[in-house]
Amino acid sequence: MDTTTPLLALDDVTVSVDDTIVCRDITLTVNHGENHVLIGANGSGKSSLLNAIMGTGPFQVTRGRILLNGQDITELSVDERARAGLGLAVQHPPKLHGITVSKLAQAIHAGDRLPRLAEELNLSDFLDRDVHCGFSGGEMRRFEMLKLRLQQPTMCLLDEPESGVDMEHVSVVGRALADLLQTPCPDGTARSSLVVTHTGFILDHLDSPIAHLMSGGRLTDSGDARDMLARVRTDGWAA
Numbered sequence: 001m002d003t004t005t006p007l008l009a010l011d012d013v014t015v016s017v018d019d020t021i022v023c024r025d026i027t028l029t030v031n032h033g034e035n036h037v038l039i040g041a042n043g044s045g046k047s048s049l050l051n052a053i054m055g056t057g058p059f060q061v062t063r064g065r066i067l068l069n070g071q072d073i074t075e076l077s078v079d080e081r082a083r084a085g086l087g088l089a090v091q092h093p094p095k096l097h098g099i100t101v102s103k104l105a106q107a108i109h110a111g112d113r114l115p116r117l118a119e120e121l122n123l124s125d126f127l128d129r130d131v132h133c134g135f136s137g138g139e140m141r142r143f144e145m146l147k148l149r150l151q152q153p154t155m156c157l158l159d160e161p162e163s164g165v166d167m168e169h170v171s172v173v174g175r176a177l178a179d180l181l182q183t184p185c186p187d188g189t190a191r192s193s194l195v196v197t198h199t200g201f202i203l204d205h206l207d208s209p210i211a212h213l214m215s216g217g218r219l220t221d222s223g224d225a226r227d228m229l230a231r232v233r234t235d236g237w238a239a
């Protein structure tokens with residue numbers, strides 16, 4: 001595997017829902033082993049961008065290209081993107097009536113890893129429950145993290161993984177993400193992440209995170225994540 005090619009590259013990407021542009025002119029490179037976070041005000045386009053990368057929801061890439069390991073994935077289906085190494089922990093997951101956690105784990109070839117990983121995320125009692133049916137907000141976030149742990153994507157996308165999660169479980173989710181990111185891929189290459197965060201709690205579990213500020217659908221600034229969050233906390237989004 002050529003690790004000099006970026007793992008994920010967004011090349012001048014514009015994303016639309018029907019006729020409305022929700023992200024524009026996005027150019028972003030995530031190299032192997034790098035951790036990036038997206039921050040920005042409500043409605044600035046963070047979730048739309050993650051969904052457009054994964055190919056989920058009504059989000060259409062109407063200009064530009066998305067490359068994974070140098071392969072143009074812009075027109076691929078969600079399944080094909082998942083097989084190519086992308087995974088997304090979504091913010092508003094659908095309820096999967098009739099599909100239990102165990103069944104879903106089997107479908108993604110989790111083998112015998114489910115009990116240990118479910119225990120790690122305090123979800124051992126959820127194995128026979130239908131996915132996301134009746135789950136609390138924090139339980140949904142923990143399940144989305146479990147899904148990523150089982151799926152083991154090379155490029156991990158997470159939309160507000162700590163949102164609505166209690167203080168103790170934020171650490172549990174954070175450690176699970178750190179474990180996943182620190183486990184090399186079967187070909188020996190390092191995994192990478194792109195994480196939407198409002199609180200910044202997840203930064204404690206990411207190595208050298210780089211932040212990108214979204215505003216009005218555009219990326220308007222990039223830099224050290226801790227510095228940028230500290231600046232925004234003091235001076236607001238216009239900082």
Ligand SMILES: Nc1ncnc2c1ncn2[C@@H]1O[C@H](COP(=O)(O)OP(=O)(O)OP(=O)(O)O)[C@@H](O)[C@H]1O
Pocket residue numbers: 017020022040041042043044045046047048049058
């Ligand atoms: N399905 C949709 N139909 C129409 N507009 C949409 C749709 N999904 C998102 N939008 C609009 O796109 C814009 C960006 O939304 P998005 O959810 O990406 O923002 P966000 O930065 O993730 O916000 P938050 O921090 O509140 O989660 C918003 O103005 C939103 O109303």
